[in-house]
Amino acid sequence: MYELILFDLDGTLVDTAGDICDTANDVLLELGLAAVDEALARTWIGQGSRELMIRAYAHASGLSETALRAGSGVDCLMDLFTRFHAQRCGKRSTVYPQVRESLAALRDIGVRMAVLTNREMRFARLVLERHELQDYFDPVIAGDTLPAKKPDALPVEYCLREHGVDRNKALLIGDSAVDIATGRNAGIRCWVVPYGYNGGRAVIEDAPDRMIADFSWIVAAMRDSQCGLSNRPKPSKELLSWR
Structure with a gap:
């Protein structure tokens, strides 16, 4: 897991x-x-x-x-x-479906979580606070936190050190080629959602390790790994991509 x-x-x-x-x-x-x-x-x-x-x-x-x-x-x-x-900031933005429920479920099963974003820290924190998501994440690494930002590996490396986690026990969830490149540069897997922002291109074209329909797939994968099971039905080939 x-x-x-x-x-x-x-x-x-x-x-x-x-x-x-x-x-x-x-x-x-x-x-x-x-x-x-x-x-x-x-x-x-x-x-x-x-x-x-x-x-x-x-x-x-x-x-x-x-x-x-x-x-x-x-x-x-x-x-x-x-x-x-x-x-x-926070006035017309919305939390994506399944995000709140899934973050709570992941926290309940003991998964540690952090945010890696290229936006400035003052606005990253403001978005998280206005949508009441801030308590799930430690740390929040923004574009102006470290000398380098995504797709550089430094933000991932920082989080690995902070939590004392091996890279094979860490996972990046994103929506773009930048996130996929970040995962590759840091040597960790990157799963992506099909919505979000990828310069107008379908993110599947950038060959993520896995594409998931929504955040509930993350929770299912974590629970299955705990139990040694794989009971969740697989989605269509259009949805899932494995490297």
């Missing part, structure tokens, strides 16, 4: 696209630019707020992303993003 499960936040635990898109549009409108469509904004989520705002501003202004990254104007964008997102 896995002793430690590491969860991505945005697109895995919580659907935060509404909050993030509203904030990006607050910034763009403040600067006299047109708002972007939420469906497009969803394809930009996963690399942190700074990268998202670079893409949103480039799209709305016609400037190149490369030019924006090379200049100093992104700091101004992030100042505005921080101000608006503090008000938006």
Whole structure:
């Protein structure tokens, strides 16, 4: 059985696209630019707020992303993003189905849990607190916690050391190619959910170790491993993928 499960936040635990898109549009409108469509904004989520705002501003202004990254104007964008997102964070986001029940069940059977996210810590904690999920996770590793973020192995390595868990006893749950690459770089398995944010691409294309329908599959797998059983029916080939 896995002793430690590491969860991505945005697109895995919580659907935060509404909050993030509203904030990006607050910034763009403040600067006299047109708002972007939420469906497009969803394809930009996963690399942190700074990268998202670079893409949103480039799209709305016609400037190149490369030019924006090379200049100093992104700091101004992030100042505005921080101000608006503090008000938006948690307002239009929702916890995905089966998440609350599954986290409680995993805690009850003794599985330790942590969060690995590329968003900034102040917003990661705010999302978790506003949806009353914060008590399940220790630690919460954000994009600005360590010198490197996902897909670098450092966040995983940090959690393994904190909990004293071997990598073969740890599992990463995510929704994107970034999470899959993180698992590979750290030498741990990565299971993914079919919803969430993966740049508009089906995450199955990135060959995760396993695809699960929802969080209840995690609980079933942990309980089956405790009992030495495998009673849960297997889903269709479209849903499950094994490496």
